[in-house]
Amino acid sequence: MLTASLALAALALVLAWPAPILLARAAWPSRAPATALLLWQAIALAGGLSMIGSLLTFGLIPFGGTLISGLGGFARALSHGITTTPLVVVSIASLSLAGVLAAHLLLNLALTLVVTERQRLRHRRLVELLSSPSATQPNTRVLDSAAPLAYCLPGNLGSITVLSRGLVSLLDDAELAAVVEHEKAHLIQRHYVVLLAFDAWRTSLPWFPIATRAQHEVGLLVEMLADDTARRSTDSRTLALAIALVAGGTPGRDGDPSGGTTLPGTPALAPAGVVRSATGIAYPADTRSHDRDRLRLTRLVDPPEPLTLAARAGVIAVAVALVAVPTVLLIAPSLA
Amino acid sequence: MATTLGELERSVMEFLWASDEAMTAYDLRDRLAAAEVDRSPAITTVLTVLSRLENKGFVQRQRTSRPHLYRAQASREDHMAELMHEVLGSATNRSAVLERFVGQVSEREAALLRELLESRSHR
Numbered sequence: 001m002l003t004a005s006l007a008l009a010a011l012a013l014v015l016a017w018p019a020p021i022l023l024a025r026a027a028w029p030s031r032a033p034a035t036a037l038l039l040w041q042a043i044a045l046a047g048g049l050s051m052i053g054s055l056l057t058f059g060l061i062p063f064g065g066t067l068i069s070g071l072g073g074f075a076r077a078l079s080h081g082i083t084t085t086p087l088v089v090v091s092i093a094s095l096s097l098a099g100v101l102a103a104h105l106l107l108n109l110a111l112t113l114v115v116t117e118r119q120r121l122r123h124r125r126l127v128e129l130l131s132s133p134s135a136t137q138p139n140t141r142v143l144d145s146a147a148p149l150a151y152c153l154p155g156n157l158g159s160i161t162v163l164s165r166g167l168v169s170l171l172d173d174a175e176l177a178a179v180v181e182h183e184k185a186h187l188i189q190r191h192y193v194v195l196l197a198f199d200a201w202r203t204s205l206p207w208f209p210i211a212t213r214a215q216h217e218v219g220l221l222v223e224m225l226a227d228d229t230a231r232r233s234t235d236s237r238t239l240a241l242a243i244a245l246v247a248g249g250t251p252g253r254d255g256d257p258s259g260g261t262t263l264p265g266t267p268a269l270a271p272a273g274v275v276r277s278a279t280g281i282a283y284p285a286d287t288r289s290h291d292r293d294r295l296r297l298t299r300l301v302d303p304p305e306p307l308t309l310a311a312r313a314g315v316i317a318v319a320v321a322l323v324a325v326p327t328v329l330l331i332a333p334s335l336a
Numbered sequence: 337m338a339t340t341l342g343e344l345e346r347s348v349m350e351f352l353w354a355s356d357e358a359m360t361a362y363d364l365r366d367r368l369a370a371a372e373v374d375r376s377p378a379i380t381t382v383l384t385v386l387s388r389l390e391n392k393g394f395v396q397r398q399r400t401s402r403p404h405l406y407r408a409q410a411s412r413e414d415h416m417a418e419l420m421h422e423v424l425g426s427a428t429n430r431s432a433v434l435e436r437f438v439g440q441v442s443e444r445e446a447a448l449l450r451e452l453l454e455s456r457s458h459r
Contacts (some may be wrong), residue, residue, distance in 0.1 A: 119433045120434070125394070127419065129415065130415060151423060152434065153434045154434075237456075243449060244446050247445065247449070294448065297448060297452065298452060301449070
């Protein structure tokens with residue numbers, strides 16, 4: 001069990017720091033966003049699994065040789081009273097930490113789910129009150145706002161795409177279709193599920209900058225995926241032009257209400273990891289991730305060569321292994 | 337009857353927003369009929385719409401008088417500001433609540449994108 005525990009601890013360390021940093025710096029994800037998204041999910045899942053697993057297996061050492069016999073031994077020890085040797089005290093501390101960590105992560109995920117669902121419902125009600133159904137597009141509503149806006153709102157009652165009057169008048173039909181395709185891709189590919197999980201991960205570990213970085217990367221990959229899907233039914237140039245127009249026409253963006261659209265009662269909040277530049281435009285604190293934001297734009301105009309099938313298969317194999325290894329280490333009979 | 341409950345809700349809110357005074361369900365029914373939103377909305381329909389709007393937190397009901405008086409919880413502008421704040425503002429979990437098309441494209445990056453597009457069309 002000590003071997004398994006140490007191996008899990010080593011894996012947890014690698015997945016907490018060097019692995020996400022390397023992935024965030026790598027160039028290939030823009031050539032295979034779907035595969036990269038899978039790898040990010042594997043890293044997050046395996047990271048949590050190995051961190052908790054390491055503490056669990058370490059704590060069970062005095063109680064049995066494997067996870068199952070250790071848990072059984074621990075239960076027997078609890079019911080028969082525990083002799084408090086220093087080793088047992090350390091074990092109990094390790095087990096408690098594993099329990100607290102697991103509960104913290106799961107409860108935070110549940111809480112994020114509930115809060116997000118409530119906000120979506122409120123938002124949906126506001127949209128339904130302030131918009132009218134699109135005459136041409138199904139499940140699309142047009143908001144009575146001059147600012148060019150387009151976004152999608154997932155929901156249990158059926159998801160909707162929201163466009164603004166400003167957007168509809170700014171874009172021509174082809175550009176508008178490109179925007180709608182992009183939004184639909186987000187909804188159909190359920191990007192909001194991944195984003196929600198990474199959001200929960202970030203809020204669970206506020207002291208852990210990698211989680212913020214991971215969320216940013218995942219957000220970017222999801223945009224690239226939606227861009228790629230939209231490009232299947234429209235040409236790159238139209239989509240790129242639509243994005244340029246929409247972004248250019250929204251002077252106050254990302255929490256900067258001082259631009260063209262002045263919003264009463266909007267507090268100027270900046271999320272963690274975002275610094276406010278002198279121009280009032282919020283940039284990620286890390287300039288490298290700012291470069292990656294540019295990457296999304298350059299790849300819109302110059303779509304990169306997709307990653308080879310072999311390379312993608314390799315990455316998928318790594319992702320599967322990342323989740324499989326800690327699982328096997330946990331349940332394998334006595335590795336010690 | 338082509339008028340849906342959603343459309344009626346919006347029409348009722350428009351009347352409440354436009355009015356400085358609190359209104360009764362009967363006032364609202366008359367306005368709806370006059371505006372020909374619905375030929376002859378039943379008072380029960382109007383009451384249903386009002387209670388739905390109350391549950392959603394858009395309408396305030398004054399129970400002290402008979403019949404009950406209704407007024408808008410906040411102005412249309414306030415509601416629009418709330419919605420815009422969620423869309424444009426940096427609410428920390430915005431990305432999970434909704435996904436914006438522009439994603440992380442800033443004004444400066446939009447300029448870069450336009451440059452890229454220009455340079456390609458001149459080639």
